[in-house]
Amino acid sequence: MLWKKKAVAGLATLAFACGSLGQPTVAAASPSAAVAPDISLANIKAHLGQLETIARQNGGNRSASGGYAASVSYVEGKLRAAGYTVRRQTCTSCAGRTQNLVAEWPQGDANRVLMLGAHLDSVSAGPGINDNGSGSASILEVALTLARTNPAMAQRVRFAWWADEESGMRGSKFYVNSLSSAERAKITAYLNFDMIGSKNWGYFVYDDVASLKTVFDRYFASVGIQTEGDREGDGRSDHASFKSAGIPVGGLATGAGDVKTTAQQRKWGGTAGAAFDNCYHRACDTVANIPDAPLERNSDAIGYAVWQLATT
Ligand code: DPN
Ligand code: ZN
Numbered sequence: 001m002l003w004k005k006k007a008v009a010g011l012a013t014l015a016f017a018c019g020s021l022g023q024p025t026v027a028a029a030s031p032s033a034a035v036a037p038d039i040s041l042a043n044i045k046a047h048l049g050q051l052e053t054i055a056r057q058n059g060g061n062r063s064a065s066g067g068y069a070a071s072v073s074y075v076e077g078k079l080r081a082a083g084y085t086v087r088r089q090t091c092t093s094c095a096g097r098t099q100n101l102v103a104e105w106p107q108g109d110a111n112r113v114l115m116l117g118a119h120l121d122s123v124s125a126g127p128g129i130n131d132n133g134s135g136s137a138s139i140l141e142v143a144l145t146l147a148r149t150n151p152a153m154a155q156r157v158r159f160a161w162w163a164d165e166e167s168g169m170r171g172s173k174f175y176v177n178s179l180s181s182a183e184r185a186k187i188t189a190y191l192n193f194d195m196i197g198s199k200n201w202g203y204f205v206y207d208d209v210a211s212l213k214t215v216f217d218r219y220f221a222s223v224g225i226q227t228e229g230d231r232e233g234d235g236r237s238d239h240a241s242f243k244s245a246g247i248p249v250g251g252l253a254t255g256a257g258d259v260k261t262t263a264q265q266r267k268w269g270g271t272a273g274a275a276f277d278n279c280y281h282r283a284c285d286t287v288a289n290i291p292d293a294p295l296e297r298n299s300d301a302i303g304y305a306v307w308q309l310a311t312t
Helices: 001-020 041-056 065-079 127-150 170-178 181-186 210-221 241-246 262-268 292-310
Strands: 085-090 099-105 109-119 153-163 187-193 249-253
Touching: 041 065, 041 127, 041 292, 065 085, 065 099, 065 127, 065 153, 065 249, 085 170, 099 127, 099 170, 099 210, 109 127, 109 170, 109 292, 127 153, 127 187, 127 262, 153 170, 170 241, 181 187, 187 241, 187 292, 210 292, 241 249, 249 262, 249 292
Parallel strands: 109 153, 109 187, 187 249
Antiparallel strands: 085 099, 099 153
């Protein structure tokens, strides 16, 4: 949509004008970043449909080895076809679902790495389409869009799909522990996406690092959406593994089992007094549990942040 691209182009100029006022950080938006393209909602929904089919064919979930392994193969196949070099890491402290999938776009300064991640496992109760097909499919489509549009890069962008988040963020912990201190120091920021299509959505931005929250907030402001700092997900998803290692973290979420307040209903619509996602960790977390609006906004926010932080 042209109007949206114009609005975002205007924001790039604003970021440039205000850049000198910001605090120096390891993860500042680039003054000369390219304009982010639209991230295709239709493609994201196609990925989610595939993940649900995989769950159906494997006992109704993507938690046990069959449904998890098939999810890894699906994402890996798309990345390889787009030209990514993809690495599987076997997480030996993970149970049943053991493969982390890591893909790096091989352009930009190899000593500065922007990392994005989403957990690819579900709980055993259901197919896990919001939790966390939504984050997994969105960063997959961002990765494919990056390959297709091939902008000039200031940083490396590395994407990860984590094994075994649901029993204690084991995949991401294993990965962070496997890095040398020199490799950790190259990661300028880790951005996490876990549940970004909740049916009774809110717009939550991780507030661990102000400069990263600001990048996302600029996108949301450009489309007239107010955000709140994320509380519900604090320490509960894979960003915690990176934060513990001293790596700056950011991310997005639309809410899980917490209940929407009246003030939040006034801000975002939906139903006050009901959970953000009443199918959280249940069998009904299917494609029918995902509305378009939060998925569209959050995936475009991810694209905006990647282009702002990593392109030139
Ligand atoms: N996605 C939830 C889980 O994996 O169980 C944790 C979570 C809740 C993360 C709320 C973010 C926000
Ligand atoms: Zn989750």
